[in-house]
Structure formats: C-alpha cells, structure tokens
Amino acid sequence: MENIQMVDLVSQYQNIKAEIDDAIISVAASAKYIRGPQVQSFQENLANYLDVNHVIACANGTDALQIALMALGLERGDEVIVPAFTYVATAEVIGLLGLKPVMVDVDSSTFNITAVQIEKAITNKTKAIVPVHLYGQSCDMEPIMKLAKKHNLFVIEDNAQAIGSDYSFFDGSTKKTGTLGHIGCTSFFPSKNLGCYGDGGAMFTSDGELANKIRMIANHGQAKKYHHSVIGVNSRLDTIQAAILDIKLKSLDIYSEARNSVAKKYDEAFKCIESIDTPVRDVKSSHVFHQYTLKIKEGKRDKLQEYLKERNVPSMIYYPIPLYKQKAFESYWDNIPLECTEDLCANVLSLPIHTEMGANTQEYIIENVINFINK
Ligand SMILES: *Cc1c(COP(=O)(O)O)cnc(C)c1O
Numbered sequence: 001m002e003n004i005q006m007v008d009l010v011s012q013y014q015n016i017k018a019e020i021d022d023a024i025i026s027v028a029a030s031a032k033y034i035r036g037p038q039v040q041s042f043q044e045n046l047a048n049y050l051d052v053n054h055v056i057a058c059a060n061g062t063d064a065l066q067i068a069l070m071a072l073g074l075e076r077g078d079e080v081i082v083p084a085f086t087y088v089a090t091a092e093v094i095g096l097l098g099l100k101p102v103m104v105d106v107d108s109s110t111f112n113i114t115a116v117q118i119e120k121a122i123t124n125k126t127k128a129i130v131p132v133h134l135y136g137q138s139c140d141m142e143p144i145m146k147l148a149k150k151h152n153l154f155v156i157e158d159n160a161q162a163i164g165s166d167y168s169f170f171d172g173s174t175k176k177t178g179t180l181g182h183i184g185c186t187s188f189f190p191s192k193n194l195g196c197y198g199d200g201g202a203m204f205t206s207d208g209e210l211a212n213k214i215r216m217i218a219n220h221g222q223a224k225k226y227h228h229s230v231i232g233v234n235s236r237l238d239t240i241q242a243a244i245l246d247i248k249l250k251s252l253d254i255y256s257e258a259r260n261s262v263a264k265k266y267d268e269a270f271k272c273i274e275s276i277d278t279p280v281r282d283v284k285s286s287h288v289f290h291q292y293t294l295k296i297k298e299g300k301r302d303k304l305q306e307y308l309k310e311r312n313v314p315s316m317i318y319y320p321i322p323l324y325k326q327k328a329f330e331s332y333w334d335n336i337p338l339e340c341t342e343d344l345c346a347n348v349l350s351l352p353i354h355t356e357m358g359a360n361t362q363e364y365i366i367e368n369v370i371n372f373i374n375k
Helices: 009-030 037-050 061-070 089-096 115-121 141-151 208-218 239-249 252-270 301-310 327-332 339-347 359-374
Strands: 054-058 079-083 100-104 126-129 154-158 166-168 174-176 183-187 201-205 222-224 292-296 348-351
Touching: 009 239, 037 054, 037 201, 037 239, 054 061, 054 208, 061 089, 061 154, 061 183, 061 201, 061 208, 079 089, 089 100, 089 327, 100 115, 100 327, 115 141, 126 141, 141 154, 201 208, 208 222, 239 252, 252 292, 252 359, 292 339, 301 348, 301 359, 339 348
Parallel strands: 079 100, 079 126, 126 154, 154 183
Antiparallel strands: 054 201, 166 174, 183 201, 292 348
C-alpha cells in the first residue's frame, strides 16, 4: 500500500475536474479576479445553505476570527473565553487585538467546551466566548447561548472544522453550526471540509448591523469608496476561489456522508479494543468528521504513530501541546494545567479520513492499527 494521505485532494479534484477547470478558465478570461460575480454568487449560495442572512467572504479563517472580533468594539484588556485545546488561530487573534484569551478546559468525550466550564471563567471583564466546533461536531450551544445572554456576552463560533454540521435544540429543531452564535467564522483552507485551492474564509451572521461592520472592516474600514470610517484590514476571497467553492458547496452534504461512512467503518473496527476510545457522537450534533480522532490509552499513542509511519500510514496529532503551554501564550497562563486538555494532548491520534477513501486503503489502515495493538 503506497502513498496513503491524511486527505486526498487530488482524487477529489479528478472527480470534478471538468466543472472546476471550466470555472477557473472562465474567471481567467473575464479578468474579474477581485470581487467578480462568482464571489457574490458563492456568498448567496452559502447563506442559503446555512440559512443565515449574511455571508461575508474573506481571505482566510484566521482573518475571519480577527474581523469578527474587531466588529464587536471591544476594548484592550477585555477577556475572551476560548478552549485550551484548539488550533492556535482561535486564541492568536484575541492576543493580537490586545484582548486577553482566557483558556478553559474541554469535555473529555466531545473535545468541546461546555457552558459549565465557561461559566467558571466568567469575570466582570469577560466580553465574548469563542466556542470551537472541534473535529466536525458542534459544541452544546443552547446552554452556551443562554449563559451568554445572562452575562451579556458575544459568541463567535469557530466553525473552521464543522461546516455542514447540524445542531439540535431541546425542542427538536436544528440549525447549522456557525449560525448559532452572533457571528460564525470558517476557513476554506484546502484540507477543510469545504476547501478551496488556496486560502479563503468567511463570516456568517443574521444581524444586519454586525454584517455591515464586518463588510466595512474587511474592506479597509470603508462603506463608501475612499471614505474610511474605521481602521480596517484588506481581506478578500479571490474570484477564482469563490468559483471553485461554489462548485464544491453543491457536494458538501455528499462529502460529509462519505466522511461519515469512513468513520463508521473505523468505529466498528476499533470499538471493542480496550486501549482505544473511538470518537463519541454527541446526541446534540451531527458529525462531519473533519478529523477522525482516537484516544489511544496506556501511553501507546506515540508508539502506534511510529508503527503506522513505518508501514506508510500517516496519522496526525491535533494538537500535541495545550495552547497555554505555547511560548507565545505564556503570559496568559496561571500555571494550573487543565486536566482534559492535558490528557487529550497526550493521547489523541487522528487517522486519514477524506471523501475518496477506498475500502482497501481503509482496511490496510485498520489492519495495521489492530496489528500494533495485538503485538
Ligand atoms: C483551520 C482553522 C483555523 C484557521 O483557518 P485558516 O484559513 O488556516 O486561517 C481556525 N480555527 C480552527 C479551529 C481551524 O481548524
């Protein structure tokens, strides 16, 4: 078995090649590389898909988080609550804007932050919460929104890993992740569930006033050309990327199903193994499996990764170090380690999962994991 990849973007492209090539050529021929009609069209189609009033595309997911925070009008030193177990971008933009990231522990089974953990971290300086829907599954947002309302906090969802996932409310109704808080942010990095062929990102909101602020900030602080009312940034989605995303959006649900069937096979293969915990499905959320992440117990994680590597099976550790232990975040840490975050950093391992995973490839991966355990 050769050349197994975490994500197989080449095979995915081959399956939609004709349509993608046409779209790219047509943008090239139009010369409308910036703010071409495909950007508008994609924003509208994504807004329809998500059932949200406004989608504002930007240059990447990190910018999306930054611009969303800028739109809230916070002041230096204000506190923003984030999970300690996430990608650096979530907390980085908070520090960049002179705000204070306050890191809280995640739940050991869902890997997401909960209202209970958030509440303990709320002070009179807290202004916002950034829940991250990690690996493709929604945080339990109903209690989080209730808590936010009680304390008058903004909620910005980091939906970079969970686009397409549905959250279920207590009354049985559902909503897409990214549309549950005040602003949702996502990334179209190539390996994300809805990925383009370069960098891209977007913000979603149903609040018209926030949408106007976001649009203005992303465009040099101007609502009218050469009239700059606030300090903004330059963050746009290229027309070519929008054209590609508009095509891939049509298949997003099919892609999520494909990821789910891969996950199901992994679950079945590993569920009876004592030293492996398979991903827990939260009844409140559908899962879009941006990552398929196991907990490998008994301190065997690193040895398993080495064993797989020797047999050409890639695997990844998302994430090996708690954010508060990163040098850049030193000054925000009170030296008290967070139990679940520490446990996950030491034990998680993500296996290859993507939309074109062949049965033979997956069987080979499973076989090698099991061989290692039985060794
Ligand atoms: C990928 C990712 C981001 C950042 O997206 P970029 O487009 O790479 O800037 C932010 N948060 C999370 C959780 C991510 O996975």
